[in-house]
Amino acid sequence: MWTTEELDRYARHIILPGVGGRGQAKLKNSSVLVVGAGGLGAPILLYLAAAGVGRIGIVEMDKVDLSNLQRQVLYASDEVGLSKAQAAKARLLNLNPHITVDLYPEKLTSENGLEVLAPYDLVLDGSDNFPTRYLVNDACVILGKPLVYGAIHQFDGQVAVFHHQGGPCYRCLYPKPPAPGTVPNCAEAGVFGVLPGVVGSLMATEALKVLLGLGESLSGRLLLYDGLYGEFRGLEAKRDPACPVCGDAPRITALQDYEAFCGISS
Numbered sequence: 001m002w003t004t005e006e007l008d009r010y011a012r013h014i015i016l017p018g019v020g021g022r023g024q025a026k027l028k029n030s031s032v033l034v035v036g037a038g039g040l041g042a043p044i045l046l047y048l049a050a051a052g053v054g055r056i057g058i059v060e061m062d063k064v065d066l067s068n069l070q071r072q073v074l075y076a077s078d079e080v081g082l083s084k085a086q087a088a089k090a091r092l093l094n095l096n097p098h099i100t101v102d103l104y105p106e107k108l109t110s111e112n113g114l115e116v117l118a119p120y121d122l123v124l125d126g127s128d129n130f131p132t133r134y135l136v137n138d139a140c141v142i143l144g145k146p147l148v149y150g151a152i153h154q155f156d157g158q159v160a161v162f163h164h165q166g167g168p169c170y171r172c173l174y175p176k177p178p179a180p181g182t183v184p185n186c187a188e189a190g191v192f193g194v195l196p197g198v199v200g201s202l203m204a205t206e207a208l209k210v211l212l213g214l215g216e217s218l219s220g221r222l223l224l225y226d227g228l229y230g231e232f233r234g235l236e237a238k239r240d241p242a243c244p245v246c247g248d249a250p251r252i253t254a255l256q257d258y259e260a261f262c263g264i265s266s
Helices: 004-009 020-028 041-051 066-070 084-095 113-117 130-143 195-212
Strands: 031-035 055-059 100-104 122-125 147-153 156-162 221-226 231-236
Touching: 020 195, 031 041, 041 055, 041 084, 041 195, 055 084, 084 100, 113 130, 122 130, 122 195, 130 147, 147 195, 156 195, 195 221
Parallel strands: 031 055, 031 122, 055 100, 122 147
Antiparallel strands: 147 156, 156 221, 221 231
């Protein structure tokens, strides 16, 4: 049953063809895990909460830093030094008190990855490092869950949906990580402040489409965005039958040491 307040809140969704009350109920009964509550996670979390996704999990162990506020619009100046996970939860519940927010203020590892991801229908990866990306991808394949992926670099971004509708996984496109130190992070290379808003919003769009069964997802496609020239370009992404995780004869059936795989010494 919907309350009058909920009907008013979701009115613009409910009148949409393809959504309606049934679709909004789907969102209310859905669960989504967002890995990372930084630049990408901020718009993702705000839009999923506003849309009425009933259960949202947040994996984030960092604290709010002043340098985050140039792009991480989920946080405010008076929250610098606070736990991002706790600050995010307070903001989301203030935006929509009808949802549930689960917190995982810890590092996602091979030891806890499957346990953390298991309760959710869909996973969004807003992380900023390669070990986490490979870990999340492999966990989603092992658990049979779709994955919405996004990444940003300076003025450019990319978005895809992996392990969905027979499409590829992250490893099909990127079988091996780049050599350590060859891809600088945001702190080293910088990032255009509005870029995470564009890419994160696209990721939230794909998540809602998957949950609602609307339109065509980015499964089998990699969407590239050039922020300097305002251009989008789509590339075909095919599943690799020899992929060690999602291929016809998978060799990886358990989570690995991803820092070692990416050449990062512990």
